[in-house]
Amino acid sequence: MLYKKNICFLLFTLCVFFVQIGSAQEVTVINQKGTKIKVVNNKVTTSATAPTAPFENDVWFDSSTTPSTIKIYDGTVWLIMEHKGTKGSVFFAGTNGLPKEDNSQLFWDSTNNRFGVGTNSPTNKLEVSGAIGAQGILNSDGTENEPSFRFKDDTNTGMYSPAADEIGFTVGGVEAMKIDEPTTNNTVVIINQTLELQGSLLDTSNSAGTAGQVLSSTATGTSWIDSANGSETKVTAAGINTISGAGTTASPYLITGTEVDGSVTNEINTSVASSANTLTVTDSGGAKSASIVNSNALSIASGAITSTVNGVASTAITLPVADGSETKVTAAGINTISGAGTTASPYLITGTEVDGSVTNEINTSVASSANTLTVTDSGGAKSASIVNSNALSIASGAITSTVNGVASTAITLPVADGSETKVTASGINIISGAGTTASPYLITGTEVDGSVTNEINTSVASSVNTLTVTDSGGAKSASIVNSNALSIASGAITSTVNGVASTAITLPVADGSETKVTAAGINTISGAGTTASPYLITGIEVDGSVTNEINTSVASSVNTLTVTDSGGAKSASIVNSNALSIASGAITSTVNGVASTAITLPVADGSETKVTASGINTISGAGSTASPYLITGREVDGSVTNELQTLSQSTGASGTGDITLSNSGGTVKVVSANANNQITAGTDGGAYLSTVAIVVPKTSNYTLVAADNGKVFTFNSATAVTLTVPTGLTIGFNVSVYQIGSGNVTVSGGATILNRLSRFKTAGVSAGIGLVITATNTAHLTGDLKK
DSSP states (O other): OHHHHTHHHHHHHHHHHHHHHSOOEEEEEEOTTSOEEEEEEOOEEEESSOOSSOOTTOEEEETTSSSOEEEEEOSSSEEESSOOOOTTBOOEEOTTSSEEOOTTTEEEETTTTEEEESOSSOOSSEEESSOOOOSOOOOOOBOSSSBSEEETTEEEEEEEOSSTTEEEEEETTEEEEEEEEEETTEEEEEEOSOOOOSSOOOOTTSOOOOTTOEEEEOSSSEEEEOOOOSTTSOOOOOTTEEEESOSSSSSOOEEEEOOTTSOSSTTSOOEEEEETTEEEEEETTEEEEEEOOOOEEEEEETTEEEEEETTEEOOOEEOOOOOSTTSOOOOOTTEEEESOSSSSSOOEEEEOOTTSOSSTTOOSEEEEETTEEEEEETTEEEEEEOOOOEEEEEETTEEEEEETTEEOOOEEOOOOOSTTSOOOOOTTEEEESOSSSSSOOEEEEOOSSSOSSTTSOOEEEEETTEEEEEETTEEEEEEOOOOEEEEEETTEEEEEETTEEOOOEEOOOOOSTTSOOOOOTTEEEESOSSSSSOOEEEEOOTTSOSSTTSOOEEEEETTEEEEEETTEEEEEEOOOOEEEEEETTEEEEEETTEEOOOEEOOOOOSTTSOOOOOTTEEEESOSSSSSOOEEEEOOTTSOSSTTOOEEEEEEOGGGOEEEEEEETTEEEEEEEEOTTSEEEESSSOOEEEESSOOEEEESSOEEOOGGGTTOEEEEOOSSOEEEEOOTTOOTTOEEEEEEOSSSOEEEEOSSEEEOTTOOOEEOSTTOEEEEEEEETTEEEEEESEEO
16 A cells, blocks of 8 residues: 555654654663663754754754754764855855855856856856857857847847858948858958948059059959040041040040931930839830830748849748747646747646656556456556447458458458349240340340330421420420530630530631731831731831931839930839738739739648657647647546545654554554654554664674664774775665774765765774765764774
8 A cells, every 4th residue: 555655754754753752862772792882862853943962963953044954963063964055156066075156256147047157147148257268169150130249238230150151240230241252262252331441452462552543453363553544445436426535534535426317306315204014215206105024923942032023032031930839838737837849948748646656556457358448556447348430341342341440451242243133024024044144134025915016106306405206196295405515726616515526617817917007107018917928117217317216225223224325315213013912821922013923821820839748648639729739637547636645643642642644545553652662663563663773783894785774883893994885875874883892993985975074983992973874975974083
């Protein structure tokens, strides 16, 4: 039963309780040789003031502090068996191996989760006051608005890595300069903002040049050269143009063109204008308009969306990506949740057992019979019906049985040959044959009236949508239901009536001659307008030149179009419209009224966050808003309270009393004590524990074991002996040691032995010492010791 599992703990608790009732005392006992020796019956006291007249190794729970402080008496003073420090201090081992703190140099801010080195008021996750020495720092890449290397009071100014083999320098969240290596051993420095030089600019030969010179690129570097004055540019004239001047600033080239028709303005474009998707150019001959052809495309790659208009791609914008933390998980009952729900910090659902044990509900056996499952644990056996599903299916002549979702091997069914179909005849019919393919049934009917023709139709006639059939019994009519469909493919038309398609007939195709064109003004027309003889429209120039109105160049920059002809250049703004819209989870870019193909944005619904269960937990739901995860901790026996025990204590006169354990199954007596400080375990009274210590005589070296807890060891040896303290002893383990013979007792071992004066050997005959395991693999040694 459960109370037996806790018997050791309860015995220790009762020992402590009843030892407190008495007083510390020194008693005389007789060892195995019949010799009387004195041993100390140590006491454990809980009070706000120090116990009076303590003995060495007495334990005091000082309740004047919160929580209580554990102290042990070393024969002179009370020693604290735990370490406390200043809030936020991080302990380290001092020169003597004991915990030490330096609050101003190592500090943990538990409120804001910050760590300070050289400061006890950190303002960042890790703050170091002083220089840092490192062989290398692996930083994150950072971004333009939050560079990896940035400044405390200016977090959007510093250095970051935009991509592999690139270093970017950003000021105020804007990239001002970038160093790039597009190819191996080819480094490029890109200046994205204004470059201001306050010193000399050196060329490849480290020359700063002279006033007025310009920096020119050579095949292998740069060089300062004299600036051009214009005369090195040679200009020649032809046709209507003549040239004068030297091409310098003082004497610029003057190109004079003589108009053939005597007017220099009638070919000049007087205006250039644009509206959405239309460009209009006007000269003396009027206005001409043309459509502006745009292209617009949206693309998503690596979680970023880019809009490309007329071949120019926009800056990619990173789409919001679900990391799992948007899925909220709550716990109920015995469950608690930690973690953020992300890949780096997934949700961890922990079910805590009410009674502190994860094994007392474990199934000890599972058995099944026909449609019944029986599960047995410490609470007994429980049975439940097994629910099954069974389905038969037939496909391609084979039958399959699927039980509980598991399909059997398909089995081919026997195939009918026709003979299993039974046919009988009556009236005028008789039957022969076996009904198989080789011998089919033959049904023969004998005419009652001796005529086989008087039922034959004598005429069939039809009119629009009506059919009339006539036999010896008269005429019968019925409507004819028709279907009719026309389709055109590859220039041919087909009519399908009642499912029967007609022969395709090629439709007449326009050859261009049906389009009539007339000419006026300077234009004449020839040709027939067909492919073989297209219309030819010939315009005769009034001024004798066909080139002086031709646009010599068309150029565009961002939102500006420039058209140049012999009259000069005209510019006009290109009016664009651009809009992004999101509807039903899809994003569309509309430029100049032309909408791109809608692209569905990735939407997190919570199901991408995966939650698994173990132990007594089960999970249902998909993790989405409509179907959230539900984590259910299911008690094996169906009750969350029937394992709870109630521990109660009753105290009688002279230190007598009982400790009982109660639950839904009843109450049992665990231990009881009588007036002689004897502790009885269980209910039969057959075993008891006295507060008198067990004395173990030794004459040679000895290694302690867990069962030695609380014992007194006497060493009677003429030569030195060693008491070894191994690792693995539980915290609170304690023994007393006395030197009876002339040989000293030295305490050592795998566990760390601590003594304020570094003394680990008994001082001489009748010397007594005490040892307590105060921490994992660590013991404190007190008493009559020497080096």
